[in-house]
Amino acid sequence: MKKIYIVTLAIISSLLGVSCTKLLEEKPVGLLAPEGFFKTKKDVESAIFGAYGRVASEPLFGRQFTCALMFRSDMVDIGNRGTGVERIQVNDFNMDASNGMVAAFWPVWYQVVSAANSAEDGAKKIGLSETETNPLIAEAKFVRAFAYYHLVRNFGDIPYIDKFISDPAILKTISKTKEADVYAKIIADLQFAKQWLPDRQPNDVRTRPTKATAAAYLASVYLTNANYQAAYTEAKWVIDNRATYNYILEPDFQNLFRANLGNNMKEHIFAVDFMGQLSRGSENDDLLGPMVGIRGSNIPENGFGVCVPALRVFTTWDANDYRRKVSFNDSITTTSGVKIPYTAYPNEKRPHIAKWIRFPGNSIANGRYSDFNYPDMRYAEILLIAAEAATELNGPTQEAINYINEVRTRARNWPGRVTTAPANLILTNFTSKQQLIDAILEERRLELAFEFKRWYDIKRRRLGDEVFKGPNALEPRSNFSSDRDYLMPIPLTEIQINPNLKPQNPGY
Template sequence: MNYSKNILYKASGLVLFATLILTQSCKKSFLDVPRQAQQPAAQFWKTGDDAKAAVSAAYANLHEWTNIAFAPMAIESVGSDDTEKGSSATDATFMNDYDNFTVTAGQGQLGDFWSGEYKTINFANQVITRVPAIEMDANLKARYIAECKFIRAYAYFRLVRAFGDVPLRLAPPKDASEYNIPRTAKAQIWAAIETDLTDAAAVLPQSYGAADVGRITKGAALSLHAKAAMYQQKWADVLSFTNQVKGLGYSLFPNYEQMFRTNNENNSESIFEIQSDLIPGNPDASNSQYSQIQGVRGSTGGGWGFNVPTQNLADAFETGDPRRDASIIFRGETTPEGDAIPATGDNPMYNQKSYVPFGMFVTGYNEGVQQNIRVIRYADVLLMNAEAANELGDATTAIASLELVKARARGSNAAILPKFTTPDKDALRTAIWKERRVELSQEYDRYFDVIRQGRGLAVFGPKGWKANKNEVWPIPQNEIDLSFGVLTQNQGYN
C-alpha cells in the first residue's frame, strides 16, 4: 500500500493533516498545493493561496486509501449480491465477514472507514471555519466554502448510510473538551447533509473552465441532495432536485463501456468523479489504488483481484444487454482495448468499470492509478427521477426517465431491452429497481439500495443478513473504547 506524503498545518492549536499532491505538474491543476516546508505552519490561513492549498488538500484526500480502497469495498460493496471478496481464497479472508454478515465491531475495516470519513470531514471543517476570515476574492472564497460543504455532506452521507447515528461535528474542536462527543440521531445527520447541499448548490457554478474541470458543481450538489432525499423517501424533493439537474445540460454518454475509460473521464454524463492521476516523477502523490485492488489478478493484469462480480449479477442482465459485457471482465475474453485475459486464474470475473488498459501501466506506480472514481452519473439521476415520479403517481414521467436509460443500452438493436409501458405502480417500481441494479452495478450503491427499499431480508437473507441488525454496520469498537463509552454500539452487535 502506498500513501501520499503528509503535510502538517497548525491552525489555532489544531493540526490539519493534509494528504496533498506535492507537484506542480498535475494536469488537474486545482489539486496543486505548496511543497512541504515551503510556508511556515504558523502563518497558514492568512492568504487566498492558503485557502486554495487547503481546498486542494481536501480534494486530494478523497482518493486516499481509506476513502476508496479496502474499507469502502467492505462497507459499501461486498455485502451486496453484486460482488464478493475475490482474490485467492486465503487472501484477506476477513472480507468474507462482510459478505456473510458475521463481522464484529473489532474488525479493522470498520475503523478505517470511520476514521477516513472523519478525516475528510476535518479537511472540510477546517476550510469552512477558517477561510471566512481570510481577505481574498469574495466570490472565490464563497466557492471554496461551498465545495467543502459538498465534501462534508458526502462524507456524512457515507457515514449515515453505513452506521446510522454518528457524531455530528460541524467545526474543528476548540479544545480537548470538544473531542469526545456522542452520536447524533440520524435524522439530524440527514438534516445537516441537506443544509450543506442547499448552501453549496446556491453558490457552486454549473461548470468550469478547462483548468478546473473535475471540481464540484451545482449539479453535483443537487444530485447528492436528491440521493439524500431518496434515502429518506422524500419523493417530492427527489423529483424537484432531479428535475433541476435535468435542466443543467447533462446527457448520457453514447458508449456505455467507453464511458468508464480514462480518456473519457469527466464526460457529458459525469456529475461527480473523484479525480485521480499519474503524476510523472511522483509515485507517492499518485496514490489511488481503486483500480489496482479490483484489477485482473496475476502478472498479466497486475491487479489484486478483489471485489469481483458474482454470477448472480451476471445473470441479472437481460439477454443481449451490452452492459453485461461492459461491466464484467470474463476470464478468457479479450477486452475491447485488446487485453487478453487468461483463461485460468483465481476468479472467473473482474470489475470492468474499474479497468485500466494494461498498456497504461507504468513501472513504479500503482496499476490503474489514472482511473477516476465515478460517484454520481446522470443515469443515476434519471433513475432517481423515475423512482420519485412513480412513487408520486406520475407513471408517464417515470417511464420516460426509465426509457432514456434503457434506450442508451439498447442502442440500435430494437430486439433487446423492450420498452416498459405498463403504468402499474408496483410493476414499474420493480422495473426501476432492476434497472438501477444493472445500470449502476459495482458502483457501490446496490447494497444500500436494497436496504432502503426494505428488501434486505429477502435479497441478502440467504447470505446471513438479519433484520433489525444488519440495516447498519457495527460502530468500530476502537472508537467506543477511545470515547470511554460515550459512543454506544448499534443494536445486535456486541
C-alpha cells in the first residue's frame, strides 16, 4: 500500500483534470469524475486508493482533523499559546462558524466521499460479474461509511451524498440529512462490506478493510448509538474469529507506535497509511510529530509544542503502567547528551506526547513526513467495546472483566520483564454496573490515549460537564456548554455557498 497512494493521486488528479491543490480548493462539497474513466477493476481500485490518499493528508489524519479531536478531549491542551487562533478556539470551546480548522477538514472528508462514490459507480459499469465487482463496491462503501462516521459524530445532521454526481449545480441544492438517517446509511454500507470484503487483503495489510474490519466498525457504530446488543454481537464475532483474521494484542505496547513496524501490526484492524518522505502537496503530509514535539533548540524531538497534555493527565496516571512510559516524553536527552526532565524543558514544562514522534520511521528530523500507520481501530478497542456492551446488557459479568484484564495485563508488561504491580491493575469483582462502566471508560482513556478517541467517548456518554467542570477535571473548561459543544459548527463558507445547509448547529 505504501507505494500506491502517491502514484494513484497523480493518476486521479490528471484524469480529473485538476491538481492536488485544486482538489483542496474544490467547493461546494463533492468532486466530479469524467464520464468513461472506469474501464477495468484497476481503475476502480485507483479511485479507492485516491480516497485513502485524501484521508492520509494534512487536513485529515496528518494534522487538522486529528488535532481538533485531541483538543476537544480532556487529554490534550494547547502548549504553545502563540499558535494559530483557530486551534486555541477549538481547544477552549469558543470557536465560531469561521473556524479555520473546521473549514480545512470538512471539504476534504467530502472529497473522500466523492472518490468512494465514483469508485462504486465505476464498479457497477465495468461489466464484470457480481463476485468480481461486489468486493470493490464493498471497499468503496466501507470508505464512505468511514468518512461519514467521523463527520456525523462531529456535526450531527449533514449533507449525505452516496451517488456519483455529474451535474455540479446539484451540489448547491443539497440539504442536510438527519443524524439518525446518516447512521442508518453507515450501518447499511458496513453490513454490505462485511458480506463482500475478503477475509484478508493482499499481504495482510491493515490499511485496507476486511470482513472483520467492517464488523469492528459496526460494533463501534452500534455502541455509539447505544444499541448494546448489536455492538456486543459484532465485537464478539470479531473476538471469536480473531485467528481467522490474524488479530492479537501486540505483546510490547511500544511496538504499536514504531512507524517502521506499522505494516506488520497484527493488532491493527484498520489504519491510515502515511509514507515516509513521499509528500505531494497536502497528500501524505504528516505533521502530527511536529505538533506534539518539544519546542526548543538542542532537542532531538523538536517540534511546535502545540498539542501538549495538561500536567494532571500525566501525574494522575500510575507510573507502573507501561502505557504511561510509551505515551509521554517526560524527559529528553539533548543533542549534546544532557538528560533533562520535563520541569526543565525550554518552553512548555510538561510531559509531551511521545506516541507520534518517538519512532516516526522514515521522516525528517522533527517527525514530519513520517512513515506511521495511524490506527483508527485496534483489537484492544474491540475487547473494550465487547466489555462495555456486555456490561450494559448483563451488568458486571466475569466475561466483561476478562476482556478488560486482557488489555490491563499487557499494560503491566515492560520490555524484558513481566510485573505484578500495580496489583489493582487487574480487576476482580464489581458491585454495580455503573462502577464497571466507569472502569471501562477509564481504561479506554488510558489505552487509547492520544489516538483521537477520547472526544468521541465524552460525546457519546455525555461526559462533558463531568470531565470539564467536575472536581477531578484534568483540563478544566468552565465555559463548556452541553447545549453547544457536543457538535462543531458547519463551516460558514459552506452555508454561504449552499444556504440549504441551514440551520447552523446550535450556539454558532
